[in-house]
Amino acid sequence: MKTIFITGAGAGIGLATARRFAREGWRVGAADRDPQALAALARELGSSCWPLRMDVTDVDSVRRALAEFGMRSNGRLDVLMNNAGVLKVGAFEQISMAEHARIMQINVIGLMQVLHAAFPLLRDTDGAQVINMSSASAIYGIPDFASYSASKHAVRALTEALDLEWETHGIRVTDLMPPFVNTGMVQANLGASRLFDTLGVDLAAADIAEAAWQLVRKPRVHRPVSWRMRLLWPVSQVAPAALTRGLMRVLRRA
Template sequence: MNNILITGAASGIGAATARLFHQQGWQVGLLDINPQALAELASELGNAWHAQLDVTDAAAVKVALANFCALQSGQLRLLFNSAGVLQCGHFEAIELSEHARILQINVQGTLNMTHAAFAYLKATPQAQVINMGSASGLYGVPHLASYSASKFAIRGLTEALELEWAKHDIRVGDLMPPFVSTPMLNNQRFQAPVLRRLGVKLEAEAVAQAAWLQAQRNHVHRPISLQFQFLYWSGQLTPSWLTRRIMAWLGRE
């Protein structure tokens, strides 16, 4: 039986992915810091396994993984590191503690989960890790500086582990969507100019579909949406100075 453990599962991309994989017959494990929304989703999915979790708490992460995988014969087919936060705004206007929180959740949380999951992934044929990357990990986005930094880190981690863990039959990849219509993004008080110019054209369900495709065929990076796929592949050939000028225009106030 295939199984998937999802962080940030109570809303947005995590919840959409949980619904899709549950519909496809997978055993779904749900992790989130919001207990009420988590319980509601678990009930919707036939009392799916769930646990409240702060992914920055390394000790709690180990306990959650052990509890879920104990019910799965010690195996984990797919870990989806979906938990993440962002805050739009001028870098200097955002409290340093908030920048640190973004990095703690987006980067340290992913490290905690992936490190603790290794033994269970190694014990599972064709195991995978899917990390929640972003178009913001391709080139630094103005007014999302620390978020971009976190997604650059995820991109590097993904590339390194895909090479390092190949000998263990563990595939590692990330999803790279542009802006997605989720409560996290829609509730931002500051609207970054890049958001106005590019728009928010993706729904969480489209990213969930990409996660499903990734589970069938791993790519190190999976850019999502035709718009960003064009930017991604052209960016592999475009000189860095030109990319910088494009981002400067998109972020101009």
């Protein structure tokens, strides 16, 4: 039976992904800091779910959770989904440095800690794959999302680098790049930037879960999510930086 380990599985995209893969008969290692959310998910998914209390910023917690997962799965990890992340929107100088640091600690360092601890399991599983949650904000720095955007640029770079590094071990490293998704994290920040109104919040967590499933079926380094992103992504790779910068300015002021 195939297995997936999902960080931030207690809510939003992680929760929807746990449900999606469980429907396909996979065993789901559901990792989260919230024990009540994990208990609810375990009740819902039954024997398909292995709830694992974990904080991505605590390296000992990460190692313990992955060790427990490895014991339950007999050392198998087909897909690691690095989903845990946080968001704070607003003018850079009006967000505290503690909050900026928290964003980087969870979205980047936490993700790296999970990758590092999961590597032996991935290496020892034929055809293993990593799915990192990147973002549309990894295409170009997004105003009002400065530290979040920086964190997702880092995720994009890690994805590209490790997909090459870990090729020798037979591990694919990929990412999802969605625009705004209607989750509690985004809802908590609505009104903090005009970009939410300009671009809309049109995707549901289930849409990203489906994109994750499709990415497993047909892996590629970057998978833009939504028709707008699928159009914008190839253009962004060849367009002059000044054009992209100008577009960001227009969207923010619209």
